[in-house]
Amino acid sequence: MTAAAHILVVxxxxxxxxxxxxxxxxxxxxxxxxxxxxxxxxxxxxxxxxLVLLDLLLPGKDGLSICRELRSFSELPxxxxxxxxxxxxxxxxxxxxxxxYICKPFSPREVVARVRALLRRARVNAGPATERPLxxxxxxxxxxxxxxxxxxxxxxxxxxxxxxxxxxxxxxRNQLMNSLYLDHRVVSDRTVDSHVKNLRRKLTExxxxxxxxxxxxxxxxxxxWS
Numbered sequence: 001m002t003a004a005a006h007i008l009v010v011x012x013x014x015x016x017x018x019x020x021x022x023x024x025x026x027x028x029x030x031x032x033x034x035x036x037x038x039x040x041x042x043x044x045x046x047x048x049x050x051l052v053l054l055d056l057l058l059p060g061k062d063g064l065s066i067c068r069e070l071r072s073f074s075e076l077p078x079x080x081x082x083x084x085x086x087x088x089x090x091x092x093x094x095x096x097x098x099x100x101y102i103c104k105p106f107s108p109r110e111v112v113a114r115v116r117a118l119l120r121r122a123r124v125n126a127g128p129a130t131e132r133p134l135x136x137x138x139x140x141x142x143x144x145x146x147x148x149x150x151x152x153x154x155x156x157x158x159x160x161x162x163x164x165x166x167x168x169x170x171x172x173r174n175q176l177m178n179s180l181y182l183d184h185r186v187v188s189d190r191t192v193d194s195h196v197k198n199l200r201r202k203l204t205e206x207x208x209x210x211x212x213x214x215x216x217x218x219x220x221x222x223x224x225w226s
Contacts (some may be wrong), residue, residue: 005050005119006030010040010066011081012058018052023108024115037061041069050122051115054098056082071097077118079111099138119166134164148206156199163213163223172220196221197209 007024011017012035032049034040038060044052052070056063067078078097083104099118103110135144141157143150152160153205162176173192200213214222 004028004030004097006047006061008040008044008047008049008052009033010052010058010063011035012037013053014142015055019108020111023112027112027116029115035059035184037063037066042075044070044076048074051077051079051119053079053081053115056080063165067098067215077122079114079118081106097139117165121161134160136161138166145203145206150201150202150206152202155195156202159195159199160223163221166222168224170216170222176221 002118007029009017009020009024009031011020011033012036017033017035024031032043032047034043035058037058039053040052040061053067053129054063058066063080063082067080070078076097077099079102080098081104082101099121100114102114127132133146135147137143138158138161141152141154143152143157143160159176175197176192196213196215203210203212212223214224216222
């Protein structure tokens with residue numbers, strides 16, 4: 001039986017931290033809560049959690065500093081939590097090495113969904129690189145297919161990332177929309193179709209002998225490299 005993933009919740013508001021813990025544990029995760037930023041790095045070094053939910057404003061040491069320090073020795077998934085809208089552009093640019101961000105106020109269910117998606121993404125990148133046909137660098141928004149770099153836009157990168165998390169499974173346009181834009185803007189089906197068309201062309205240029213990205217009529221799209 002696979003051990004439950006261990007989530008570190010770093011939040012200085014006890015009620016909010018407890019709420020997140022309860023929702024995560026209800027979904028089957030193990031959790032630890034820390035309220036002081038100064039304690040985070042040493043704790044992560046000692047316990048190696050599977051993912052960190054990291055608040056931006058903390059006593060002792062702020063979330064940005066903690067994230068940079070964690071990235072100096074670990075690639076564990078990090079979701080930044082912020083109430084400061086002016087920080088979003090920096091987080092979107094992944095300047096600090098965070099994998100995702102979420103803004104307060106938020107739904108605890110959304111946080112759990114983000115955690116679940118990010119852990120799935122981490123599993124896609126698990127194992128030796130030589131065994132993975134697709135390799136992703138989330139800091140640079142760069143992807144390689146069988147070692148060949150793919151010239152993708154950031155939206156195309158996110159689209160490929162979402163499809164690669166579920167190889168062989170059909171994802172609807174609505175599911176893909178949620179992955180394309182981190183600000184959750186409303187886009188049309190045609191926008192998704194246009195990005196898929198461009199992505200398919202670039203995949204075909206990289207591996208002309210394979211049809212990796214398929215359109216399933218009335219359902220959506222799937223990526224299959226088997």
